[in-house]
Amino acid sequence: MSNTKQETRSIELEVRVNAPVETVWRAFAEPEQLANWFPLRASGSQGKGGKVTLSWGTTGDWTTTIDEWVPNEHIRWVDPPAAEGLPPTAIDFRLEADGGSTIVRLVHSGFSAAADWDEMYDATKGGWTYFLYNLQHYMEWHPDTPREMIWVRRPTTRTPDDVWKEILGSNGLGIDPEVNSIAPGQQYRFNALGEPVVGKVHLVNPPVQFAGTADSLEDGLLFVELEPGRERRHVGIWLSTYGLKAERVAGLRTSLESLADRIFGVETKKEEGTEKKAR
Numbered sequence: 001m002s003n004t005k006q007e008t009r010s011i012e013l014e015v016r017v018n019a020p021v022e023t024v025w026r027a028f029a030e031p032e033q034l035a036n037w038f039p040l041r042a043s044g045s046q047g048k049g050g051k052v053t054l055s056w057g058t059t060g061d062w063t064t065t066i067d068e069w070v071p072n073e074h075i076r077w078v079d080p081p082a083a084e085g086l087p088p089t090a091i092d093f094r095l096e097a098d099g100g101s102t103i104v105r106l107v108h109s110g111f112s113a114a115a116d117w118d119e120m121y122d123a124t125k126g127g128w129t130y131f132l133y134n135l136q137h138y139m140e141w142h143p144d145t146p147r148e149m150i151w152v153r154r155p156t157t158r159t160p161d162d163v164w165k166e167i168l169g170s171n172g173l174g175i176d177p178e179v180n181s182i183a184p185g186q187q188y189r190f191n192a193l194g195e196p197v198v199g200k201v202h203l204v205n206p207p208v209q210f211a212g213t214a215d216s217l218e219d220g221l222l223f224v225e226l227e228p229g230r231e232r233r234h235v236g237i238w239l240s241t242y243g244l245k246a247e248r249v250a251g252l253r254t255s256l257e258s259l260a261d262r263i264f265g266v267e268t269k270k271e272e273g274t275e276k277k278a279r
Helices: 021-029 115-141 160-168 246-264 266-271 273-278
Strands: 008-017 041-044 051-055 061-070 074-079 089-098 101-112 147-156 187-190 197-205 209-214 220-226 233-242
Touching: 008 115, 021 089, 021 101, 021 115, 061 089, 101 115, 115 197, 115 209, 115 220, 115 233, 147 246, 147 266, 160 220, 160 233, 233 246, 246 266
Parallel strands: none
Antiparallel strands: 008 101, 041 051, 051 061, 061 074, 074 089, 089 101, 147 233, 187 197, 197 209, 209 220, 220 233
16 A cells, blocks of 8 residues: 655635624534534534434435534544545634634635645535635524525536526526626526526626525525536535425425436436435
């Protein structure tokens, strides 16, 4: 077995949350709070040496170890190396009180610097950019409100450019203005889920990620992601909602599933079936 060490790189991001540090800490420390901005579900223990299990449904569960635990300051999750020659994968969250706000700093380390890791690195960075925004949005607009996620995730063998155009174009969500000309901070709208949705763009990273608010859905969030892959990849449409009535959630879910059936084919729904029955 080779002991050659690979050159590595890390993701480093920062967000300011307009909430006290003790409140933001709970969003990392308590599994039920984690599930309001990060995974679909979370469970586990607290404190150094504990385990946390995170689930995104059909992607399976991820169980990580709490390696550091300093209340209101620092939590670190550690996993085994992702490949031979790499150090353990670590995700550090550091919290710093700044008046009545909290600065959250993320460092996700353990990525190879090799070129064939570029897609995974870029996708993970884009994902964390969105999730930290989801954290900020949840803490500032919906503190302690349980999230109801409306989502689909389907496989495809089409090229990223083709899928991007179809999902966000007139045959899919129908983002207006046209998504390749839109910029963060700009207003957008779509009308593909049975009711008009308007909001503000937060992230545009064609052809793999789009995110924005869904102001007309009681200040929800939309995230569209094309996951890394070669000949086959998965596409997820994730709509975080807070405080919507059950019948409205049901209508949006039905419309989103119909949209996914039209774009990807009804047969791809079987990958979602088990998780949807468990909701």
